[in-house]
Amino acid sequence: MTLPTEEQTIKTWTNGPYTISTDPTLIPLETLNKWFASDDFYWAKDLPLPALEQSLQNSLCFGLYHTADSDNDNDNSFIGIARCITDHVTFAYITDVYVHQSHQGKGLGRWLVKCIGEATEAMPHLRRSMLFTMDWGRSVPFYEKVLGMEVAECKRGEGMAMMMRKGRGYPRSMDG
Numbered sequence: 001m002t003l004p005t006e007e008q009t010i011k012t013w014t015n016g017p018y019t020i021s022t023d024p025t026l027i028p029l030e031t032l033n034k035w036f037a038s039d040d041f042y043w044a045k046d047l048p049l050p051a052l053e054q055s056l057q058n059s060l061c062f063g064l065y066h067t068a069d070s071d072n073d074n075d076n077s078f079i080g081i082a083r084c085i086t087d088h089v090t091f092a093y094i095t096d097v098y099v100h101q102s103h104q105g106k107g108l109g110r111w112l113v114k115c116i117g118e119a120t121e122a123m124p125h126l127r128r129s130m131l132f133t134m135d136w137g138r139s140v141p142f143y144e145k146v147l148g149m150e151v152a153e154c155k156r157g158e159g160m161a162m163m164m165r166k167g168r169g170y171p172r173s174m175d176g
């Protein structure tokens with residue numbers, strides 16, 4: 001039997017009308033899937049809903065909600081997400097960082113990523129957190145500044161080799 005670690009208990013952060021929660025069951029699957037299918041998520045594509053639900057259940061999710069909207073429509077309050085694929089002990093892979101256009105530019109992306117930083121820093125045995133991005137102009141400086149991440153410079157035969165292989169779910173749009 002696997003017992004939940006402290007890192008796996010639900011966490012919530014509040015900032016005025018905005019809330020971040022690590023409860024994956026709060027995330028409206030259809031809305032997230034529409035985002036996945038959109039050009040904003042150029043690194044992803046939509047999924048069969050059971051597969052999407054499974055990936056959220058198996059991740060440390062950071063759902064971003066605008067609580068002032070919550071009376072209007074169930075989905076209206078869901079305005080962003082970030083996800084850590086992690087064993088909650090040794091490794092964390094950060095992905096799917098997104099704030100809906102209607103709420104961008106208010107510091108919410110930075111807050112979302114800082115919450116990931118807080119959650120990963122609470123893992124005493126974490127060896128490494130990682131992410132991939134093709135956005136050298138904005139994302140690389142952003143993660144350097146907000147999370148203290150470094151670009152792993154790979155040169156064959158020297159230092160750390162970062163290896164990867166595309167899977168069957170790799171979006172064709174990323175092949176350029």
Ligand SMILES: CC(C)(COP(=O)(O)OP(=O)(O)OC[C@H]1O[C@@H](n2cnc3c(N)ncnc32)[C@H](O)[C@@H]1OP(=O)(O)O)[C@@H](O)C(=O)NCCC(=O)NCCS
Nearest residue numbers: 040097098099103104105106107108109110111138139142
């Ligand atoms: C990236 C994103 C999450 C930022 O959210 P946000 O709430 O607008 O961000 P904030 O208001 O906290 O701050 C913006 C910071 O994010 C940085 N940033 C990183 N990637 C960015 C992007 N693709 N688009 C806009 N800003 C981006 C900006 O440079 C800015 O940093 P600065 O204040 O030092 O100039 C949001 O623009 C988004 O969802 N974009 C589409 C999805 C995407 O590209 N995700 C990749 C995440 S790296």
